[in-house]
Amino acid sequence: MSTITKKKSNKLFKFSxxxxxxxxxIITAYGLEAVLIPNSVSDGGVTGLSIVGSQFGLPxxxxxxxxxxxxxxLGYKQIGKSxxxxxxxxxxxxxxxxxLMxxxxxxxxxxxxxxxVVGGIIIGFGMGLALRNGGALDGIDMLAVLLSRKLPFGTSDLILFLNMFIFIVVSTVFGLQGAILSAIAYYIASKVIHIVEEGLSGSKTFNIITDHPELMVETIRDRLGRGATYKLAQGGYTQEQFKEITCVINRLEESKMKEIIRxxxxxxxxxxxxxxxxKGGNFQKKNIH
Structure with a gap:
């Protein structure tokens, strides 16, 4: 593949x-404006706080x-520019x-x-689609990822914990029933996100076999701030020996990792x-800025 063709391919990939x-x-906005908000049901995270604020006349x-x-x-400093x-x-x-809606x-x-059910499915699909392609629609995920590195709790546990306070705020505007319905809608949305994005919480292990292992590891370190390990392996048919790269990242970095490999x-x-x-080891993100 020529350099020009590769650049065009990368630009098309980023645009898509x-x-x-x-x-x-757009899908998430439709779920909010056409289903949840008119029925006094909120979302979680920063969007939930925004919905509460909008009830006092703010856009x-x-x-x-x-x-x-x-x-x-926070996402820029801890996860990366992309x-x-x-x-x-x-x-x-x-x-x-x-x-607009x-x-x-x-x-x-x-x-x-x-x-x-319908509101949770729609906004979950929209948020999951964004996460799957390297972006987030709500800052609560970024905060949870950062706190999970500082505290002995998983990302999903922290997301749930942070949203408990948000739904308490929601209850002051939409009442207890509205807060309960909002929590149910958010739970359904989180499950849909898990399906669309393949992993609401937790980490990902990448095993990579490439003709350029040193360049791959160096680029992962420079762009993601992540370390990687080599494992010597041998092909069962060709008997060729090669270096297999293993790298563990968090779910929000998966799209960037795929971009690097590609x-x-x-x-x-x-x-x-x-x-x-x-747990343990050196699974601590290095500062890439």
Whole structure:
């Protein structure tokens, strides 16, 4: 593959990711404006706080954009520039879409069970689509990932813990029933995110066999701040010896890792495993800025 062809391919790949993140923001906005908010049901995270603030006359889109600013900066410092850029694209898409869809007709009215299920599925699909392509629509995920490195708790545990306080705030505006319905909708959304994005919490192990192992490890270290290990392996048929790379990352870095592999060696053999928990060793992200 020539250098020019490779650059064009990478640009197309990045553009398609950005487009899918934007679509994820639009889908999430539709779930909020056409299902949840008209039925006094909120979402979790920063979006949930924004919905509460909008009940006092403040523009929802503006609140989503402003309240997410510190979390985007946090994502930039702790996860990387690429993740921060895609998150800005996704959050901007969500903020603009909620403003444009404010008068969209409500597709479900009054049926609380159907509201929570349909609303949770729609926003879960939108958020999962954004996460799958390297961006986040809500800053609570970024905060949970950072805290999980400092505290002896998993990412999903911290997301649940942080949202408990948010739903308490929601109850002051939408009442206890509204807060309970919001929690149910958020739980359903989290399960849909897990399906779409393949892993709401936890880490990923990448096993990589490539013709450029040293360059691959160096690039992973420079761009992700992650270390990697070599394991000497031998092909069962060719008897050829090679270095197999093993690297453990968090779920938000998966898209960036795939981009690195695709850029360095599109023909690399890659096996990806879900990791429910990582402890000890040197699984501490280095500062890449």
């Amino acid at each position: 990711r950005a487009l899918l993140v934007i679509i994820g923001g 929802l889109g503006l609140l989503i954009a402003v309240l997410n600013i510190p979390f985007v900066f 993740f921060a850029i895609y998150s800005v694209i996704g959050i901007a898409s969500l903020a603009v879409s909620t403003s 404010h008068q969209v007709p409500t597709i479900i009215d009054g049926d609380t069970l159907l509201v929570t 850029e360095i060696d599109p023909r690399a053999f890659v096996a990806i495993y879900d990791v429910s928990e990582v």
